[in-house]
Amino acid sequence: MAVDYAALKAGGFMRQKQKNTFSLRLRCVGGTVTAEQLAVIKQVADQYGHGYIHLTARQGIEIPFIKLEDIDDVKAALAKGGVEPGVCGPRVRTVTACQGGRCCPSGCIDALDIAEKLDARYFGRELPCKFKFGVTGCINNCLKMEENDFGVKGAYDVSYDEDACIHCGLCAKVCRENAITFEGDTLIFDESKCSHCGRCVKSCPTDAWKGKSAFRVFIGGTFGNHIITGKELTPLIKDEATLMRVADATIDYFATHSKKGERFGKTLERLGTDELQGILEAAAAEA
Amino acid sequence: MAEISLDQVENRVDITDVVCPVTFVKAKVALEELDPGDLIAVHMNDGEPVQNVPRSIKEEGHQILKLVDNQDGTYDLIVRKGEEE
Ligand code: HEM
Ligand code: SF4
Numbered sequence: 116m117a118v119d120y121a122a123l124k125a126g127g128f129m130r131q132k133q134k135n136t137f138s139l140r141l142r143c144v145g146g147t148v149t150a151e152q153l154a155v156i157k158q159v160a161d162q163y164g165h166g167y168i169h170l171t172a173r174q175g176i177e178i179p180f181i182k183l184e185d186i187d188d189v190k191a192a193l194a195k196g197g198v199e200p201g202v203c204g205p206r207v208r209t210v211t212a213c214q215g216g217r218c219c220p221s222g223c224i225d226a227l228d229i230a231e232k233l234d235a236r237y238f239g240r241e242l243p244c245k246f247k248f249g250v251t252g253c254i255n256n257c258l259k260m261e262e263n264d265f266g267v268k269g270a271y272d273v274s275y276d277e278d279a280c281i282h283c284g285l286c287a288k289v290c291r292e293n294a295i296t297f298e299g300d301t302l303i304f305d306e307s308k309c310s311h312c313g314r315c316v317k318s319c320p321t322d323a324w325k326g327k328s329a330f331r332v333f334i335g336g337t338f339g340n341h342i343i344t345g346k347e348l349t350p351l352i353k354d355e356a357t358l359m360r361v362a363d364a365t366i367d368y369f370a371t372h373s374k375k376g377e378r379f380g381k382t383l384e385r386l387g388t389d390e391l392q393g394i395l396e397a398a399a400a401e402a
Numbered sequence: 403m404a405e406i407s408l409d410q411v412e413n414r415v416d417i418t419d420v421v422c423p424v425t426f427v428k429a430k431v432a433l434e435e436l437d438p439g440d441l442i443a444v445h446m447n448d449g450e451p452v453q454n455v456p457r458s459i460k461e462e463g464h465q466i467l468k469l470v471d472n473q474d475g476t477y478d479l480i481v482r483k484g485e486e487e
């Protein structure tokens with residue numbers, strides 16, 4: 116029987132240099148693996164692999180040294196513990212995320228929740244080239260989201276309530292954009308300088324600064340041989356429905372404008388970003 | 403809120419002699435020795451401490467009353483200890 120490598124690759128089986136041997140990539144979302152999943156992964160690595168796993172650069176798990184003849188047994192064994200194979204090749208890959216607002220004091224959004232929703236919406240979708248999503252919970256950007264085709268950064272849409280303010284000056288100290296200054300006892304907020312990082316909200320002792328979760332989106336990033344940094348083409352995105360519309364419009368544009376095997380960043384270098392920017396602004400404005 | 407001044411605060415902790423993350427730990431230990439409602443002045447350096455320690459103290463459920471800029475590169479944060487959980 117001829118081995119259908121493309122089908123295997125679509126199913127997460129990476130051909131190794133050793134004949135008829137595969138490193139099996141697993142489906143992970145936002146780097147979260149449950150204890151139940153770990154147990155079955157351990158069992159498969161012991162029984163069918165070489166007793167270890169490899170953690171990939173994008174929060175994935177691979178089980179190396181799976182034999183061709185064991186593939187069906189391995190899939191069945193993993194399925195019992197709720198583990199699915201991942202994907203490789205020209206499609207939507209593992210969605211990465213930091214722990215975000217669920218655990219991290221700095222988090223402005225629930226990055227894992229957004230990652231799960233993006234994964235449910237797009238994972239495995241066939242495209243001209245691979246496509247990566249990454250979600251980071253705040254401006255600290257632990258997840259390095261600009262290296263993704265579609266990177267999301269958590270932000271706060273901030274507002275100031277003078278009545279609650281005790282004029283301690285902390286917010287002006289923590290703001291890295293100089294968006295907050297004092298004229299005597301009066302706080303001046305220059306919104307045009309604001310990066311929506313939310314540091315003022317996090318530090319204000321009296322909650323005079325309030326923040327509502329929001330998103331900044333960066334498009335067309337990639338690492339590898341030729342590094343391109345994702346670019347922000349939309350203004351602050353203030354709700355999840357808008358985020359998903361912008362993501363839909365981005366993927367549709369990629370699907371229709373990229374050449375086979377061409378990463379999104381390269382497409383945008385070829386075509387410029389004006390047309391896409393117009394489309395995304397329209398998608399964001401739609402209500 | 404009535405203006406509060408440093409002289410009204412009985413308890414002191416100086417965290418200018420330690421670096422992060424011990425800054426916060428030292429402040430936390432000092433707070434633990436107090437009763438709910440007690441006041442303490444946390445003496446800290448400009449830079450990372452003043453940007454991060456107040457926020458951590460707030461997250462622990464204490465009330466920040468005032469930040470006094472000593473104009474010498476240090477600050478005193480006046481904190482009222484919160485209720486025990
Ligand atoms: C109020 C307390 C704390 C403050 C103000 C603070 C602040 C910082 C800052 C500013 C950095 C540098 C980040 C950067 O350069 O990107 C850092 C790094 C780090 N902090 Fe803290 N931190 C605190 C508490 C802690 C605690 C409690 C731990 C662990 C017990 C910790 C472990 C670390 C580690 C391991 C790094 C290095 C991270 C790296 O190399 O990327 N910190 N911290
Ligand atoms: S990016 Fe922000 S929310 Fe995410 S882990 Fe880093 S500091 Fe926390």
Ligand code: SF4
Nearest residue numbers: 290309310312313315
């Ligand atoms: S959100 Fe960030 S940039 Fe904007 S005012 Fe607050 S601290 Fe400054």
Ligand code: SF4
Nearest residue numbers: 280281283284286319
């Ligand atoms: S941190 Fe809060 S209380 Fe202090 S000056 Fe800013 S808004 Fe006012």
